[in-house]
Amino acid sequence: xxxxxxxxxxxxxxxxxxxxxxxxxxxxxxxxxxxxxxxxxxxxxxxxxxxxxxxxxxxxxxxxxxxxxxxxxxxxxxxxxxxxxxxxxxxxxxxxxxxxxxxxxxxxxxxxxxxxxxxxxxxxxxxxxxxxxxxxxxxxxxxxxxxxxxxxxxxxxxxxxxxxxxxxxxxxxxxxxxxxxxxxxxxxxxxxxxxxxxxxxxxxxxxxxxxxxxxxxxxxxxxxxxxxxxxxxxxxxxxxxxxxxxxx
Numbered sequence: 131x132x133x134x135x136x137x138x139x140x141x142x143x144x145x146x147x148x149x150x151x152x153x154x155x156x157x158x159x160x161x162x163x164x165x166x167x168x169x170x171x172x173x174x175x176x177x178x179x180x181x182x183x184x185x186x187x188x189x190x191x192x193x194x195x196x197x198x199x200x201x202x203x204x205x206x207x208x209x210x211x212x213x214x215x216x217x218x219x220x221x222x223x224x225x226x227x228x229x230x231x232x233x234x235x236x237x238x239x240x241x242x243x244x245x246x247x248x249x250x251x252x253x254x255x256x257x258x259x260x261x262x263x264x265x266x267x268x269x270x271x272x273x274x275x276x277x278x279x280x281x282x283x284x285x286x287x288x289x290x291x292x293x294x295x296x297x298x299x300x301x302x303x304x305x306x307x308x309x310x311x312x313x314x315x316x317x318x319x320x321x322x323x324x325x326x327x328x329x330x331x332x333x334x335x336x337x338x339x340x341x342x343x344x345x346x347x348x349x350x351x352x353x354x355x356x357x358x359x360x361x362x363x364x365x366x367x368x369x370x371x372x373x374x375x376x377x378x
Contacts, residue, residue, distance in 0.1 A: 149265035152279050155305040156298075157260055162333055162359035164190040169352055173248055176347035183246070186377050188363050193257060195368045199376055200246070209246070210373040215256055223252055226373035233370060242292040249321060249341040249350040253292045262289045273299045273309050293320065304334065319344055330357050
């Protein structure tokens with residue numbers, strides 16, 4: 131009986147994954163070398179009033195480089211943002227404000243600030259460094275009909291981040307994070323994020339994102355359109371001087 135039980139348990143041990151393996155699989159999902167997209171961003175405040183913006187985005191190197199321009203509304207037209215992430219140093223972030231003819235540098239101390247009044251902080255605009263977090267699995271859950279790992283990510287001691295932890299719902303078949311909860315440093319739920327994906331060529335990419343700040347009762351919806359991938363975006367595009375050059 132003992133031998134039979136051991137044989138029955140072998141597949142479980144062979145195919146079960148650690149939390150670190152799940153986190154790495156999420157990080158290593160197949161992603162385009164570069165991507166261009168038009169976005170609609172809809173902000174909704176606690177009174178239900180909305181504000182809509184249109185954005186053009188170019189990104190490269192697993193989204194570690196990104197430049198975006200606001201195309202509308204008129205008050206925001208021409209505002210541009212540049213991000214260049216570094217593995218071995220502080221990320222570079224710059225915001226061009228045409229009304230003031232000024233480039234604002236976003237320091238690491240300002241990463242918790244809201245990006246253009248949205249529910250995304252500047253920290254949310256960057257990729258997470260796997261090495262800066264510890265991971266744990268909290269079973270499985272069905273989300274929108276898909277079986278998901280429940281992955282808990284907590285910043286390591288000494289790592290300063292806006293959030294105290296993330297609880298991510300990661301699809302077991304292809305490691306997409308389709309729902310996530312972000313908690314503040316006191317342990318209270320701060321934001322939720324829902325993501326819808328679509329096949330674009332050989333990639334499964336986000337095409338809609340809904341972020342809600344549950345403490346402020348404010349939300350941001352991002353809808354992607356006109357997505358093109360692997361078009362050979364020039365590295366020279368990701369320079370501060372190009373912030374002032376609106377795309378045609």
